Every structure is written in C-alpha cells, then in structure tokens.
Amino acid sequence: MQFSVNSPILYIMVGIIITVVLAQSVFFLVRALKRAKELGIESKTVKKTISSAAVFTIAPAIAVLVGVVALSKSLGIPLPWLRLSVIGSITYETVAAGNALEALGQNAATTITDPSVYVTVLWVMTISIAASMILAPLVTKKIQSGMTKIGMKDKKWGEIFSNAMFLGMISAFLGYVFCDVTYIADGLIQGLTPVCVMVVSAVVMAIVGLLATKLKIRWLTDYALPISLLCGMASAILFTHIFGGYEITAAMLSEVSA
Amino acid sequence: MKKNMTYMDSVHRYGKIWGIGISILLISFPIVVSLVFSAKPEWSALAKGLFATLPMYWAVGIIEVLTYVPMLGAGGTYLSFVTGNISNLKLPCAVDAMERANVKANSEEGEVISTIAIAVSSIVTTIIIILGVILIIPLTPILESPVLDPAFAMILPALFGGLAVVFISKNVKLSILPVLLMLVLFIFIPALNASTVGIMVPVGVVFTVIVARIMYKKGML
Numbered sequence: 001m002q003f004s005v006n007s008p009i010l011y012i013m014v015g016i017i018i019t020v021v022l023a024q025s026v027f028f029l030v031r032a033l034k035r036a037k038e039l040g041i042e043s044k045t046v047k048k049t050i051s052s053a054a055v056f057t058i059a060p061a062i063a064v065l066v067g068v069v070a071l072s073k074s075l076g077i078p079l080p081w082l083r084l085s086v087i088g089s090i091t092y093e094t095v096a097a098g099n100a101l102e103a104l105g106q107n108a109a110t111t112i113t114d115p116s117v118y119v120t121v122l123w124v125m126t127i128s129i130a131a132s133m134i135l136a137p138l139v140t141k142k143i144q145s146g147m148t149k150i151g152m153k154d155k156k157w158g159e160i161f162s163n164a165m166f167l168g169m170i171s172a173f174l175g176y177v178f179c180d181v182t183y184i185a186d187g188l189i190q191g192l193t194p195v196c197v198m199v200v201s202a203v204v205m206a207i208v209g210l211l212a213t214k215l216k217i218r219w220l221t222d223y224a225l226p227i228s229l230l231c232g233m234a235s236a237i238l239f240t241h242i243f244g245g246y247e248i249t250a251a252m253l254s255e256v257s258a
Numbered sequence: 259m260k261k262n263m264t265y266m267d268s269v270h271r272y273g274k275i276w277g278i279g280i281s282i283l284l285i286s287f288p289i290v291v292s293l294v295f296s297a298k299p300e301w302s303a304l305a306k307g308l309f310a311t312l313p314m315y316w317a318v319g320i321i322e323v324l325t326y327v328p329m330l331g332a333g334g335t336y337l338s339f340v341t342g343n344i345s346n347l348k349l350p351c352a353v354d355a356m357e358r359a360n361v362k363a364n365s366e367e368g369e370v371i372s373t374i375a376i377a378v379s380s381i382v383t384t385i386i387i388i389l390g391v392i393l394i395i396p397l398t399p400i401l402e403s404p405v406l407d408p409a410f411a412m413i414l415p416a417l418f419g420g421l422a423v424v425f426i427s428k429n430v431k432l433s434i435l436p437v438l439l440m441l442v443l444f445i446f447i448p449a450l451n452a453s454t455v456g457i458m459v460p461v462g463v464v465f466t467v468i469v470a471r472i473m474y475k476k477g478m479l
Contacts, residue, residue, distance in 0.1 A: 003295045013290060017283055021340055022384050024276045028333050029377035031272075035265050036370045041359075049355045049371055053378040056354065060347045060417075061383040063410040065390040066401045077391055085387050086284065087342035095453070096311045103306035115297030122288045123299050124307035130285065131319030136327070136339035137277030141270045143327040144335075148266075151364035160432075160470050160479055162362045163425070165329055166353055167433050168466030169459050170425055173345070173418040175440030176455040182445055193408070194415040201419025209423070225354045225420050232416025233409040240408035 003115035005076025014078040018085055052222040059229055064089075071097055074108050079122065087129050100124035174198070193239045201232030266332065266366070269373075273336030280340050318456045325460040329353070329363055333373030341380040345456070350417050351379045357424060414452075432479060436466040 001009065036046050064084050071080035075097060083093045100121040101108050112118045151158030177198045180191025205228040212220040220227075292298065326344060327335045330352055338348040355375035361367040390397060400406070426433045440462055444450045450458060473479045 001294055001296075003297065009294060010291070013287060017280075017287065018384060018388070020280060020283060022381065024280065024340060025337055025377045025380040025384070027272070027276070028269075028337055028373055029381070031268070032333055032370050032373035032377065035366075036374065038265075039367055039370060041367060041370065045359050045371075046374065049359060049374050050378050052358070053351050053355055053375040054382050056351055057347065057379045057382040058386065060343070060413055061386040062390075062401075063346070063413050064343060064383065065387055065397075066410045068387065068390065069394065069398055069401050072394070077394060081387060081391050082287070084343075085341070085384055086280075087340060089343045089346060092315065096307075096315070099310040100303070100307035103303040103310065104300060105303075115295040116300055117303075119288060119292050119295070119297045120299040120304050120307065122291060123304055124311060126285060126288050127308060128311040128315040129319070130281070131316040132323050132339050133277070133281050133284070133319075135320060135323045136335055137274040137281075139323060140273065140327050140332055140335045143324070144266075144270075144332045147328045147364045151362065157471075157474055158364055159362050160474055161467060162364050162368075163429050164432060164466045164470035165363070165463050167425055167429055168436055168463035169325070169329065169349070170418060170422050170462075171433065171436040171440040171466065172455060172458040172462035173414060174422055174437055175444035175458065175462075176450070176452065177415045177418065177444075178441055179444045179451045179455075182448065194412060197412045198415040198419035198422075201416045202423045205420035205423040206427075209427075221358060224424075225350070225417075228420030228423075229413075229416050232419055233412060236408040236412035236416065237405060240412075 003113075003118070005074075005112050005118060006078065007076075010076070010078035014082040017082060021086055048222050052226070055223055056226045056229070059226065059233060067094065070094065074101060074106070074110060074112055075118075075121065076111070079118075079125075083125055083129075087133050092129065093125065096125045096128045097121055189243045190245060193236065193243045196239045196243075197232045197236045200235040201228045204228040204231040266369070269332045269336070269369075273332060277336055277340060314453075321460055322456060325463055330376065331363060331369040331372040333369060334376040337373070337376050337380055341383065343383065345459075346413055346417065347383065348376050348379055350421055351375050353421065354424075432466070432470055432473060435469050436462055439465060 001007070033046065037043075068077070068080045068084050071083075071094065080093070098108060103124075104117050104120060106112065106117060112121070150161055177194045178191075180188070181195065183191050205224055208220055208224040208227055211217060212224065322344065323339065326338070326349060329349060330338050330344075334348070334352050338344050341348070352372040352375045355371050356363060356368050359367070359371045361371050363372065426437070440458065443458065470479065
C-alpha cells in the first residue's frame with residue numbers, strides 16, 4: 001500500500017484503539033457510579049465530582065492538543081493523536097519522537113515520506129512508553145491492598161499517611177517551579193515566570209476559597225481549581241512578556257558562562 | 259464486608275483484563291503498520307533511538323507506577339496508565355475530587371470518587387482531542403499562536419499553585435520540611451528540571467511520609 005503519514009488506514013487503526021480506550025473509561029465509570037450508590041455516597045457529591053472533573057479537564061486537554069499539532073508536522077495526525085490520547089504525555093512523546101528522528105538524521109519539521117522511517121519512530125515511541133503500561137496491571141493489587149491495610153490498622157495514621165503522600169507530591173512540583181531561579185544571578189530572569197504564575201494561581205485559589213466560605217457560594221468551591229488554573233495560565237502570557245521567553249536554553253547558559 | 263471485597267476484587271480483575279488487552283493492542287499497532295506498508299524499521303536508528311530514550315523512560319515509568327498507585331486508587335490507576343497525562347491532568351483531577359468530597363485515597367469511598375473523576379477526565383480529554391483532530395485545519399493557527407504559547411507551557415505551575423494552597427493550608431505543620439527540602443534541591447541542583455521532576459516525586463513522598471510518621475508518634479499531628 002502507498003505510504004503516507006496521514007493514510008486513511010492509519011486513521012482507521014488509531015480510531016479503533018482509541019474507541020477501545022474510551023470503552024474502558026466508560027466501563028469503569030458505570031461500575032464506579034453503581035458502587036457509589038451502594039456505598040451511600042450522596043448523588044449531589046457524585047454529580048459535582050463529574051461536572052468539576054469535566055470542567056477542570058478542558059484547559060489541560062487543549063494543551064495536549066497543542067502537542068498533537070506540534071508533532072503532526074513530521075509524523076502526520078494519526079500517530080500523535082494515538083500517542084497523546086493513550087498513555088502519552090506531551091513532554092515524553094515530544095522527546096521520544098525527537099530522539100528517534102535525530103537517530104534517523106531527520107528534521108522534526110519535515111514530513112516523513114519513507115515508511116521505514118515512520119515504523120522506526122513508531123517502535124521507539126511504543127517500546128519506550130511500555131514499561132508503566134505493562135507494570136500497572138501486574139502490581140496495582142498488591143500496592144492497593146497494602147494501602148487499605150494501613151488505613152484499617154490505625155484510622156488516624158491512615159488519613160495522615162494519605163495527606164503526607166499528596167503533600168510530598170505537591171512539594172516536588174513546587175520545587176520544580178523554582179528550578180530556573182538559580183540563573184537569576186546570571187541575568188537570566190526567565191526563571192521567574194513559572195514562580196509568578198504559581199503565585200497567581202495560589203492567590204486566586206485562596207481568594208476563591210475565602211469568597212466561597214465567607215459569602216457561602218457553594219458552587220465556587222467546585223470550580224476553584226479550574227479557575228485558579230485558567231488565571232495562572234493567563235498570567236503566564238503577561239509574565240512571559242515581562243521576563244522574556246520561558247525556556248532557558250543550553251545556548252543561553254553557555255553564553256552566560258562564556 | 260464481603261460485598262466490599264467483591265467490588266475491589268472485580269476492579270482488579272477487570273483492570274488487569276483491560277490493561278493487558280490494550281497493551282497487546284498498542285504493541286501490535288507498529289507490527290500491523292509494518293505489514294500494511296511492507297516496511298522494516300531501520301535497525302541501527304531504532305537501536306540508537308531506544309538507547310537515548312528507553313533507560314530514562316523505563317526508570318520513570320516504573321517509579322511512576324509505584325508512586326501514583328496509592329494516590330490514584332485501583333480503578334484510577336488502571337485507567338490512568340492507559341490514558342496517560344497523569345501529573346498534568348489525571349492526578350490533580352483525582353486529588354481535587356477526593357479533597358472536595360472529603361474522602362481519603364485509602365478508603366473505598368476515595369477509590370470510587372477517584373475512579374469517577376479520572377474516568378470523566380479521560381473521556382473528556384479523548385473527546386476534545388477527537389474534536390481537535392477533526393477541526394485541526396481551522397484550529398492550528400489558534401493553537402500555535404505565539405501569544406497563547408506561554409499559557410500552555412505554564413500548565414504545571416498554574417496547576418500546582420492552586421493545589422498547594424488547598425493542601426498546605428490544611429497541613430501547615432507537616433508541609434514546612436518537605437517544601438523547604440524540595441525548594442533547596444531544585445534551586446541548587448541544576449540537573450533537576452522539567453524532565454527529572456518525575457524522579458523527585460517519590461523522593462518528596464517518602465520524605466514527607468517519614469516526617470509525618472515521626473510527628474505522629476510524637477503527638478505533633
């Protein structure tokens with residue numbers, strides 16, 4: 001068959017896989033909804049969970065879509081569509097595809113015309129991302145039952161343990177926000193952008209929280225996270241304008257050290 | 259109690275079946291593409307590409323499974339490790355949902371709420387991307403506009419600022435040490451950046467759990 005990165009047969013294959021993945025989500029959603037009823041979780045809580053999860057997802061999902069567009073220049077639409085809808089994430093896939101293209105001596109901006117180049121990129125991306133996909137079904141039960149035991153043995157410690165996990169995860173990402181602050185001393189102030197964006201998002205979250213409790217606007221709490229996310233993202237446009245491009249490149253660093 | 263076992267057991271059973279089934283489907287995709295276009299990969303480039311990508315990705319992948327399973331719950335895990343975009347989408351979504359519903363990750367209520375949030379998020383993401391793919395020609399200039407570019411690049415700081423307020427305000431004492439540690443590490447170690455934050459998450463989690471245990475034993479929490 002004549003090869004093209006946007007060949008209809010690729011669309012069909014990707015469409016089938018994505019349909020199966022969608023079916024899995026629907027399957028688990030239906031079962032969890034049934035179980036929620038049995039557990040006596042209020043239907044109001046369930047409805048709020050659904051609507052705020054849906055609203056929250058919109059902005060990050062559009063960011064994923066940006067990744068599809070960026071990768072589609074060299075890889076066509078079907079492959080990035082698959083890779084970013086299934087297990088992928090923007091940072092991983094862009095790097096994986098970049099590594100494969102570099103090994104092939106290909107430019108990321110030119111469309112692939114040789115099917116063997118395409119297949120090579122496809123294999124690199126598939127094998128690289130496979131570890132967690134294969135591991136998750138094998139170990140989840142063990143880890144999960146261990147967690148439940150902690151919660152049953154000492155209820156208070158179980159709750160603290162759960163909070164401590166999330167705090168640990170959040171503190172790592174907070175640290176990451178400051179990773180380019182080091183270079184301010186060298187005159188590279190771009191590193192301030194993520195810090196300022198984080199602060200805006202935090203302040204907005206605090207204000208929304210206060211408004212919701214003081215003025216008793218209950219629906220506000222359900223959308224506090226998407227609101228702070230969008231304000232943070234909007235402020236990024238402003239801060240990038242003030243501090244310059246958000247990425248500190250190797251070239252910039254070597255210029256500074258030279 | 260028996261019913262409780264049944265639901266969790268069935269989540270694990272179906273999670274395994276779906277997970278392994280979809281893994282097979284994904285791995286057969288490159289094979290089928292090779293056959294359809296009768297094209298072989300360029301072996302030396304494949305080896306080089308894998309060498310540059312695989313060690314880091316497999317390490318991060320294994321660490322991610324071990325760290326995120328306790329936070330996502332069983333159903334959430336089976337879905338997240340198929341649909342991906344965990345730290346920038348599924349995890350914050352599940353954490354926020356459990357926090358607002360006032361349920362803990364290690365209870366069955368937490369399991370159910372997390373599964374609902376992640377399933378809804380996966381479905382919405384998939385639909386948005388399908389719409390985007392259909393409308394890609396009119397959308398490309400908007401999505402690629404340099405004005406909007408920084409907004410998409412700054413998703414993580416915009417996300418974790420808000421989440422941090424929620425969690426730190428509820429656990430002020432416990433959060434001081436972990437936040438300080440991570441700030442010092444990320445500011446002073448240049449190798450720590452966007453691509454290595456995945457490795458620092460378990461470091462932060464283990465450290466915070468140890469601090470919490472000590473404070474709990476001393477009656478400080």
